[in-house]
Every structure is written in structure tokens, then in C-alpha cells.
Amino acid sequence: MSFQKFINSLKLRTKFMLPISVLVISSVFAISSYLIKSQNENMRTDLEDKGIMMLKIVSTSAESGVLFESEYELNELLERVTQFNDITYAAIFRPDNSLLAEAGIWDDSNIESISPFIDEDIIDEKNIDSLVIGKNGKEFLKMSHDITTLINTLNREILGIRAGNDIKNQSQVVETIGKLIIVISLENLNKSIYESKKTAIVITLIVLLLTIIMIAFFIDLVISPIKQLVSVAEKVKMGDLSQKADLNQSDEIGHLADTFDNMVESLRETRDEIEEYNRNLEQKIIERTLELEEVQVQLIQSEKLSAIGQLAAGVAHELNNPLGGILGYSQFALEKMKKSSENASEPIDHSKFIRYLTDIETQARRCKTIVQNLLRFSRSSKSTDFRRVDMNAVVEDTCTFVEHQLYMNQIELELILSDKLPQIQGDAGQLQQVFTNLIINAMHASPQESVIKIATRFSQSVGEFAGAIEIIVSDKGSGISTENIKKIFEPFFTTKQVGKGTGLGLSVSYGIIKEHGGEIRVDSTVDEGSTFTVILPVQNIVESPINQVSTENQ
Amino acid sequence: MLKSVKNEQMKKNILIIDNSEIIRNLLTDYLDDLGYGIEMAVNGQEGIEMALSRDYDLVFCDIHMPKKNGYQVYCEVTEKKPQLPFIMTDSLPDDLADKAVDKGAFACLAKPFSLDQIEEVLRDIFKRD
Ligand SMILES: Nc1ncnc2c1ncn2[C@@H]1O[C@H](COP(=O)(O)OP(=O)(O)O)[C@@H](O)[C@H]1O
Ligand SMILES: [Mg+2]
Numbered sequence: 001m002s003f004q005k006f007i008n009s010l011k012l013r014t015k016f017m018l019p020i021s022v023l024v025i026s027s028v029f030a031i032s033s034y035l036i037k038s039q040n041e042n043m044r045t046d047l048e049d050k051g052i053m054m055l056k057i058v059s060t061s062a063e064s065g066v067l068f069e070s071e072y073e074l075n076e077l078l079e080r081v082t083q084f085n086d087i088t089y090a091a092i093f094r095p096d097n098s099l100l101a102e103a104g105i106w107d108d109s110n111i112e113s114i115s116p117f118i119d120e121d122i123i124d125e126k127n128i129d130s131l132v133i134g135k136n137g138k139e140f141l142k143m144s145h146d147i148t149t150l151i152n153t154l155n156r157e158i159l160g161i162r163a164g165n166d167i168k169n170q171s172q173v174v175e176t177i178g179k180l181i182i183v184i185s186l187e188n189l190n191k192s193i194y195e196s197k198k199t200a201i202v203i204t205l206i207v208l209l210l211t212i213i214m215i216a217f218f219i220d221l222v223i224s225p226i227k228q229l230v231s232v233a234e235k236v237k238m239g240d241l242s243q244k245a246d247l248n249q250s251d252e253i254g255h256l257a258d259t260f261d262n263m264v265e266s267l268r269e270t271r272d273e274i275e276e277y278n279r280n281l282e283q284k285i286i287e288r289t290l291e292l293e294e295v296q297v298q299l300i301q302s303e304k305l306s307a308i309g310q311l312a313a314g315v316a317h318e319l320n321n322p323l324g325g326i327l328g329y330s331q332f333a334l335e336k337m338k339k340s341s342e343n344a345s346e347p348i349d350h351s352k353f354i355r356y357l358t359d360i361e362t363q364a365r366r367c368k369t370i371v372q373n374l375l376r377f378s379r380s381s382k383s384t385d386f387r388r389v390d391m392n393a394v395v396e397d398t399c400t401f402v403e404h405q406l407y408m409n410q411i412e413l414e415l416i417l418s419d420k421l422p423q424i425q426g427d428a429g430q431l432q433q434v435f436t437n438l439i440i441n442a443m444h445a446s447p448q449e450s451v452i453k454i455a456t457r458f459s460q461s462v463g464e465f466a467g468a469i470e471i472i473v474s475d476k477g478s479g480i481s482t483e484n485i486k487k488i489f490e491p492f493f494t495t496k497q498v499g500k501g502t503g504l505g506l507s508v509s510y511g512i513i514k515e516h517g518g519e520i521r522v523d524s525t526v527d528e529g530s531t532f533t534v535i536l537p538v539q540n541i542v543e544s545p546i547n548q549v550s551t552e553n554q
Numbered sequence: 555m556l557k558s559v560k561n562e563q564m565k566k567n568i569l570i571i572d573n574s575e576i577i578r579n580l581l582t583d584y585l586d587d588l589g590y591g592i593e594m595a596v597n598g599q600e601g602i603e604m605a606l607s608r609d610y611d612l613v614f615c616d617i618h619m620p621k622k623n624g625y626q627v628y629c630e631v632t633e634k635k636p637q638l639p640f641i642m643t644d645s646l647p648d649d650l651a652d653k654a655v656d657k658g659a660f661a662c663l664a665k666p667f668s669l670d671q672i673e674e675v676l677r678d679i680f681k682r683d
């Protein structure tokens with residue numbers, strides 16, 4: 001398993017190189033060691049044959065010398081023997097193991113150790129005595145051969161003949177008269193074997209080197225197209241589909257590259273198609289979004305108009321009172337003026353006239369405010385118009401619209417406005433739309449004679465907001481079921497009959513409040529009532545007292 | 555003629571029930587100038603209490619008011635004092651005003667009304683006496 005892993009982790013080059021190198025080394029090693037071994041054996045046999053020949057010749061030649069104990073002649077002979085290559089030492093012993101003659105150097109020249117008659121048992125038929133390891137580790141081959149002579153048992157022979165024995169039966173006795181010993185140095189042999197070994201190693205190395213170079217070259221031939229393929233694939237991965245491998249090879253890798261190129265090609269086509277499609281889609285989305293925005297604006301507007309429709313009566317009511325005041329007081333003042341100009345006995349009471357005219361002016365202003373308010377509310381605005389807004393004023397303005405409607409339904413409105421509200425950035429018209437809807441919703445849900453409370457307050461922190469204004473609209477009405485409460489912010493969700501509800505109020509309100517960075521929370525219990533809390537963050541608290549803001553209409 | 559009303563008749567008392575301050579003021583100024591005694595209530599409930607606790611010759615009553623609307627006031631008061639004449643005032647054409655008139659309210663004046671209209675109605679009412 002881990003071996004498998006190891007193999008897998010190797011590079012292709014190493015994967016090839018490793019087994020081939022092992023193969024090359026082991027085969028060269030096997031061949032050369034076989035060759036060296038047989039060379040060794042051949043040379044050794046040669047040497048031994050030479051030695052045997054030498055032994056035979058010399059022992060024959062030495063016969064007479066030994067017989068006559070001619071040391072001089074023997075020394076001469078042995079001297080000549082040692083001049084042969086590899087023969088380092090030659091000696092002749094008498095049968096009693098005493099040295100008769102010797103030549104050459106036997107560095108381990110303990111004569112006893114090579115005494116031929118001491119360890120007869122190890123002499124084989126080839127007369128190879130033994131392998132001797134010399135003092136300095138050199139190897140020697142010790143060989144021996146008997147020196148024999150034919151002895152005619154002369155006396156007995158003669159006697160035999162004379163005794164009438166057949167001459168043929170006369171026996172000749174081979175008598176060993178000495179032993180020839182030669183010591184052959186194996187140094188040259190070993191040296192040449194050592195040389196062979198060295199050569200074998202060098203050859204092995206050269207072959208190995210050549211193999212590696214060859215493999216490297218061939219592997220490169222195999223690898224470089226793969227590398228190219230990989231780098232192209234890498235670029236393709238990064239999204240550059242214009243890349244091509246273009247190997248122009250007809251082997252498997254070439255085929256792979258062609259397939260790859262085809263794949264990239266079709267990928268590119270597909271991508272282009274998708275991009276084209278996406279572009280169209282984007283265009284369509286933009287168009288649809290624009291259309292939707294248009295519809296959204298229309299929806300907001302229609303929800304607004306629906307609210308205005310419901311509130312028109314209230315607005316008229318609000319207008320008719322000051323108008324009545326204006327009409328009445330101007331008539332009254334006019335009549336008085338006429339009378340006093342006709343009749344000097346009725347002088348003009350200036351202080352009264354000032355009061356009438358002041359009232360007329362005040363009421364005219366109130367009409368103006370109401371009309372402006374209505375216009376601001378009903379104006380269709382595509383973009384929000386953010387200005388400093390005093391939320392108390394927004395709430396109060398809204399109340400002027402709905403008051404009448406509430407009176408009609410005998411519902412009381414209770415305002416608890418905080419006088420510590422900072423101003424916020426907002427679109428007063430849109431915010432008014434939100435509260436109009438919240439109040440109308442509360443009104444629709446409330447039974448007669450109940451109270452709708454509207455409170456404003458500033459909190460240092462509400463939920464995620466650090467500094468926010470809360471406007472709380474709560475009613476004691478029907479409440480909203482848990483099933484419906486999830487849906488009330490959905491466009492067109494309404495539980496009201498046609499004409500009374502569009503189902504857009506809360507969804508539009510939600511959008512408006514979101515745009516102000518705030519949120520709307522609902523808390524409702526069926527049959528107990530609902531509380532809608534609008535939270536508007538105070539982004540940059542505008543330091544200005546509320547009183548400064550005009551609230552002419554009250 | 556105004557003087558004659560003042561002099562010839564004992565002073566008539568009128569109750570004005572309206573939540574609109576400007577209307578109350580206007581009616582007060584005008585009717586006071588004509589020589590009537592004026593009292594005011596600012597909502598329906600208060601109006602009922604006053605109408606029932608004191609004697610008035612006429613009630614001006616608005617229809618749209620918090621805490622009991624004008625129709626309720628009319629019904630509750632005339633139940634106890636069926637003879638008391640009511641002039642309803644209304645800023646919108648409304649079922650409630652019609653109902654009150656159907657039930658016997660003397661007239662209904664649509665706001666904004668002119669002083670001539672009031673004068674005319676007053677004349678009609680007090681002519682009967
Ligand atoms: N204060 C409330 N009390 C009870 N139900 C409410 C209240 N406010 C909203 N709802 C419910 O939420 C629904 C959706 O409200 P909205 O979006 O304003 O549409 P609409 O008022 O036109 O029906 C209403 O139909 C009503 O069922
Ligand atoms: Mg609504």
C-alpha cells in the first residue's frame with residue numbers, strides 16, 4: 001500500500017529509470033561475473049596443466065641428477081625452471097625429506113611446511129598439493145611430482161636367469177628416488193582477474209550511464225508532449241479557452257492531445273453560447289427590472305390613491321372647518337364694516353376686528369397646510385426625497401388625514417409624542433404614507449369606541465440600531481392570526497373585501513421603511529389587538545429642537 | 555332688526571356642540587352679536603351632559619365629533635327633551651345627518667355655511683314661537 005503510494009509519488013522519469021537501471025546493473029553484473037569466473041577457471045587450469053607438464057619434464061630430467069646426487073646439475077635445472085613465468089620456487093627432496101636442491105624464492109620458506117612426504121594424503125592425481133597462502137596474503141599453488149627411476153633388480157635378475165627363469169619374467173621396479181616440488185605464484189592470475197573485474201565494473205558503469213542518457217532522452221520525448229499538454233490544460237483551467245496543444249503526433253499521446261483540443265474547442269463554443277445567452281438574459285433582466293420598477297411605482301401610487309380615496313372625506317372635513325371659519329368671519333366682519341359705515345352710532349371695535357382677521361389668517365394657513373400635505377402625500381415620486389424630517393410632525397400630519405375617518409368610526413386617537421426626538425433623514429411624504437396605512441389598518445381592525453395609540457420615542461439602542469426612533473401604532477382590534485402574520489407584508493395579501501383593501505399597504509410600507517434603513521415589527525394577539533412598531537435609525541443626529549420645525553397645522 | 559330680537563324677546567339660550575374651535579368661536583361671536591345667550595361643548599359627550607342638565611332653546615350640533623357623534627347626541631338628548639330643536643352641522647354629506655333630519659332635527663347645514671344660512675334657519679325656528 002505504502003509502496004504503491006511511493007511508486008505513485010515518483011515522477012515518470014524516475015519510474016522508468018529505476019527498474020531499467022536495476023535491470024542493466026544486474027544483467028551486466030551477472031554476465032561479467034560469469035565471464036570472470038570462467039576466465040578464472042580457464043587460467044587456473046592452464047596454469048595447472050603447465051605446472052604438470054613442467055613437473056613431468058623436470059622430474060624426468062632430474063632423474064640422473066638425483067641418482068647421482070649431482071647438486072650442481074640439479075641446481076642448474078631448477079634455476080632454469082624458476083625462470084618460467086609464475087614459477088617462483090622449485091625444490092627436490094630426497095625420500096627422507098632432506099633437501100637436495102632448490103631454486104627461486106619461497107618467501108614462506110619454512111621448508112617443513114612444504115615437505116612432500118609429510119602430508120602425502122592431500123596429493124591428488126594431478127599432483128596439486130595445495131593452495132598455500134603466503135605470508136603477505138599472496139596465493140600460491142604448490143605442486144609436487146615423484147622423481148622415479150627404473151631399477152633393474154640386477155642381482156636378482158641375473159640370479160633369476162641363472163636359475164632358469166624366463167627372461168620375460170624379469171621385473172623392473174619403479175623406485176621413487178626423490179620428489180620435485182614447484183610453487184606457482186597465482187599473483188599474475190589474480191592480477192588479471194582483478195583487472196577483469198575492474199573492466200567489468202567500468203563497462204557496467206558506462207552501460208548504465210548510456211542507459212540513463214538514452215532513457216532520459218526517450219523519456220523526454222514521451223514527457224515533453226505530456227508536459228505541454230499539462231501546461232495547456234492548466235491555462236484552460238484558468239479560463240483561457242483559446243489554448244491548443246497542437247502536438248501533431250500520431251501516437252497515443254498525439255491522439256490524447258487531439259482529443260483534448262477537440263474538447264477545449266467544444267468547451268469554448270459552449271461557453272460562447274452561454275455568454276451570448278447570458279448577455280441576452282441580462283438585457284432581458286434589465287428590461288424586466290425596469291418594467292417591474294415601473295409597476296412598483298404604479299403600485300405605490302395606486303396604494304396611495306386608494307388611501308387618499310379613503311381619506312378624501314377626512315381631508316374635506318378638515319378643510320371645511322377652517323373654510324367655514326374663514327367664510328363666516330369674513331362675512332361677519334364685512335357686515336359689521338358696512339353697518340358702521342352706514343351708521344355712525346356703531347363704531348368699529350378694532351380689537352375684535354383684529355381677532356377676526358387673525359382667525360381668518362390662521363384658518364387660511366391651516367387650509368394651505370392641509371392642501372400642501374395632501375399634495376405632498378399624493379405626489380408620485382420615483383426617487384425618494386431625503387430631507388431632515390421631524391417624525392412627530394409626520395405623525396401629526398398623518399393624523400389630520402385620518403382623524404375624520406376615525407371620528408366616523410368612533411375610534412379615538414391617542415398621541416403620545418416624545419419631545420426628545422432628534423430629526424432624521426427621510427422622505428416625509430413616503431413616511432406619511434406608511435403611517436396612514438398603519439392607522440387605517442388599525443382602524444379597520446378596531447371595534448367602535450376603542451382607542452388607537454400612537455407613540456413616538458427615541459431609544460439609544462433598539463436591536464441592531466444604535467440610536468433609533470420608534471413609532472408605535474397599537475390598536476385593540478381583531479389582531480392577526482399566526483398563520484396570516486407571515487403573509488401580511490406580501491403584496492396583495494388582504495383579508496378585506498374589495499374596495500376596502502388592496503393588500504399593498506404593508507408591502508409598500510415595508511419597502512419605504514427598508515429604504516430608510518429601518519424595519520417594521522409586528523406583535524399581535526388575536527382578539528386583543530396588534531402593535532406595529534416602525535424603527536427608523538438616526539444616522540446623524542441633527543441637533544435642533546423640534547419646536548423649530550413648523551407645525552402650523554395644529 | 556337685530557335689536558328688535560334682543561328687545562322683544564326674552565334672551566334665547568343656544569348650545570353649540572362642535573369639536574372645531576374656529577366654528578365654535580365663529581358661532582359664538584355671531585350669535586352673541588345677535589343677542590343670544592351662548593354655551594359651548596367641545597365633544598358629543600359633553601354636549602349631551604350640558605343639553606340635559608340645562609335648558610336651551612336651540613342646539614347647534616356637529617355630526618363628526620370624538621366621543622359620540624352628532625347623531626348620537628341628537629338621539630340621546632331628544633329622547634329626554636323631544637321639543638328641543640337641533641340644527642345639525644356637517645362638513646360632508648353623510649347618512650348620519652340625513653338620519654337626524656329624518657328623525658326630526660330642524661335642519662342640517664353643510665359646512666362651510668354662510669352666515670345668511672344661519673340667520674335664515676334662526677328666523678324659521680324662532681318664528682314659530
Ligand atoms: N392592525 C391590524 N390589525 C389586524 N390585521 C391587520 C392589521 N394591519 C394589517 N392587518 C392585516 O394585514 C393585511 C394586509 O394589510 P395591508 O398590506 O395594509 O393591506 P390592506 O390593508 O389593503 O388589506 C390586512 O388585510 C389585514 O388582514
Ligand atoms: Mg392597509
